[in-house]
Amino acid sequence: MSALVLAEHDNNAIRSATLNTISAAAKVDADVHVLVAGKGCDGAAKAAAQIPGVKKVLKADDARYDHQLAEPVAALLATVGKNYAAILAPADTFGKNVLPRAAALLDVAQISDIIAVVSSDTFVRPIYAGNAMATVQSGDKIKVITVRTTGFPAAATTGGSATIEALAAAADPGVSNFVKQELSKSERPELTSAKVIVSGGRGMQSGDNFKKVLEPLADVLGAAVGASRAAVDSGFVPNDFQVGQTGKIVAPELYIAVGISGAIQHLAGMKDSKVIVAINKDEEAPIFQVADFGIVGDLFKLVPELEAELKRRAAK
Amino acid sequence: MKVLVAVKRVVDANVKVRVKADKTGVELANIKMAMNPFCEIAVEEAVRLKEKGKATEIVAVSMGPQSCQETIRTALAMGADRGVHVKTDAELQPLAVAKMLKAIVEAEKPGLVILGKQAIDNDCNQTGQMLAGLLGWPQGTFASKIDIGDGKIDVTREIDGGLETVSLKAPALVTTDLRLNEPRYASLPNIMKAKKKPIEEKTPEALGVDVTPRLKTLKVEEPPKRKGGVKVASIQELVDKLKAEAGVIQ
Numbered sequence A: 001m002s003a004l005v006l007a008e009h010d011n012n013a014i015r016s017a018t019l020n021t022i023s024a025a026a027k028v029d030a031d032v033h034v035l036v037a038g039k040g041c042d043g044a045a046k047a048a049a050q051i052p053g054v055k056k057v058l059k060a061d062d063a064r065y066d067h068q069l070a071e072p073v074a075a076l077l078a079t080v081g082k083n084y085a086a087i088l089a090p091a092d093t094f095g096k097n098v099l100p101r102a103a104a105l106l107d108v109a110q111i112s113d114i115i116a117v118v119s120s121d122t123f124v125r126p127i128y129a130g131n132a133m134a135t136v137q138s139g140d141k142i143k144v145i146t147v148r149t150t151g152f153p154a155a156a157t158t159g160g161s162a163t164i165e166a167l168a169a170a171a172d173p174g175v176s177n178f179v180k181q182e183l184s185k186s187e188r189p190e191l192t193s194a195k196v197i198v199s200g201g202r203g204m205q206s207g208d209n210f211k212k213v214l215e216p217l218a219d220v221l222g223a224a225v226g227a228s229r230a231a232v233d234s235g236f237v238p239n240d241f242q243v244g245q246t247g248k249i250v251a252p253e254l255y256i257a258v259g260i261s262g263a264i265q266h267l268a269g270m271k272d273s274k275v276i277v278a279i280n281k282d283e284e285a286p287i288f289q290v291a292d293f294g295i296v297g298d299l300f301k302l303v304p305e306l307e308a309e310l311k312r313r314a315a316k
Numbered sequence B: 001m002k003v004l005v006a007v008k009r010v011v012d013a014n015v016k017v018r019v020k021a022d023k024t025g026v027e028l029a030n031i032k033m034a035m036n037p038f039c040e041i042a043v044e045e046a047v048r049l050k051e052k053g054k055a056t057e058i059v060a061v062s063m064g065p066q067s068c069q070e071t072i073r074t075a076l077a078m079g080a081d082r083g084v085h086v087k088t089d090a091e092l093q094p095l096a097v098a099k100m101l102k103a104i105v106e107a108e109k110p111g112l113v114i115l116g117k118q119a120i121d122n123d124c125n126q127t128g129q130m131l132a133g134l135l136g137w138p139q140g141t142f143a144s145k146i147d148i149g150d151g152k153i154d155v156t157r158e159i160d161g162g163l164e165t166v167s168l169k170a171p172a173l174v175t176t177d178l179r180l181n182e183p184r185y186a187s188l189p190n191i192m193k194a195k196k197k198p199i200e201e202k203t204p205e206a207l208g209v210d211v212t213p214r215l216k217t218l219k220v221e222e223p224p225k226r227k228g229g230v231k232v233a234s235i236q237e238l239v240d241k242l243k244a245e246a247g248v249i250q
Ligand SMILES: Cc1cc2nc3c(=O)[nH]c(=O)nc-3n(C[C@H](O)[C@H](O)[C@H](O)COP(=O)(O)OP(=O)(O)OC[C@H]3O[C@@H](n4cnc5c(N)ncnc54)[C@H](O)[C@@H]3O)c2cc1C
Pocket: A200, A201, A202, A203, A204, A227, A228, A229, A230, A231, A242, A243, A244, A245, A246, A247, A248, A258, A259, A260, A261, A262, A263, A264, A265, A266, A269, A279, A280, A281, A282, A285, A297, A298, A299, A300, B013, B037, B038, B120
């Protein structure tokens, strides 16, 4: 039997979350196949074929898979997935949307957000905002799994030579239509794969301050910018900046939390970062309990000071 | 249009749970419980649709032990019209919940079903998508805006790159994200009124659903603890430490 990874892609390239998912899939079953469903997705299929460890790429190229809506893609997975031991996708908004629907169509449970593979039927996943780790065993014949990308290394993107097989499209339920996407544009690294993240919270006070105070620091560090829910809810930054239990899960080399108190829901999204720095004026703020290095004081003074100090040292 | 909402009773979001010493689960004795925050948003959205004249009746469904009736009462106090309680002490996993909801949806025939995107206890984020799949209905997950049109429902979804809008053929299923609305507090008169609203009791057997768990929890453990860090006195010291000790900046 084999494991099937549902690729997240833009028809030309494979998104990085899929690379981590492939590493997880290889631990479940050595024979990894990748499903690329899209419209005009030849480029993505070819890219998938070059990932070492991928044995076969299934390409479903059809108008109904344009925008990869859950209804047609889950229907496709319910057909091709029947012969696999496991079906995996990243536990991001793409995988979370499609995979549970496919699991239900296959009449199997889904194992959400795994961080480790114990054996081909046993997995570790966080529950209660990461305050507990559950080891669960699936009794189903097909293991449908979403993968927390921070739990697995990214597979390489070159060196492989998988065969590409064209798939016929599956029946389309035809009940949904794509209308539009409004994507945030940024020159910065993507939050979930960035090496350094500078995150702001309610303490930032405004979106303007994100631009004037936080972004220059992110520029010096080549960092992505993240935020707490409070900052997003207050309209300082768009929703896709949110880090946490119900936002994005990140684990960069360096996470700098600025004006963030450290609620459990926020910690759930960043406490696996290698090094955490906290800047907060309240010395009792819970963020200091997880921070490797904390500094108590006013962020409007400290952040520009940090930026200047980094620049000064870089110039030497 | 009838709207059906599913509300789950969970450990209150402000409680930091502890793992049981025998590693069989988390400590739930004498812990504050509440309606799952995403379900509150689902109820609020349904009530707003009714206030705008788009919904005619709101049915709130909860599944689990007797105490779930308190959660249904909360939904009724917020403005739902009646409740359905599927009573069981069995462990319920998302696929079983979705199958039971399907049976209830087939009996109630709502035009819109709203669920939370995620239960904050198991953090599964599955049930709505499963239910939509079982019903063959379209799904608008992680919704931050719902527009009811003629025979269709437009949903703005929070996705990793920003926002996406999909148009769903009614009847449809929606799961809520945090920014869909801000749930109201029930007023005292409405809490009193809610006591008189009907709650119908059902069982998994009566719905014809086998709820046997598909996943077995072998053990539940504490996550690895981060060691307590240090406070630094100045930015100079911070940068020195980041370079020398942590090695995370050049
Ligand atoms: C179901 C649910 C899901 C949630 N999901 C998430 C999630 O995914 N992500 C998330 O982040 N939250 C989430 N939350 C919200 C979470 O509980 C907190 O409310 C939120 O994280 C608080 O954000 P904050 O730390 O920015 O704000 P606050 O808690 O208000 O903290 C602001 C901090 O800024 C500091 N500060 C203020 N001014 C300054 C200054 N001038 N200089 C230095 N420091 C200053 C203050 O001392 C304070 O510590 C969720 C909540 C619920 C109920």
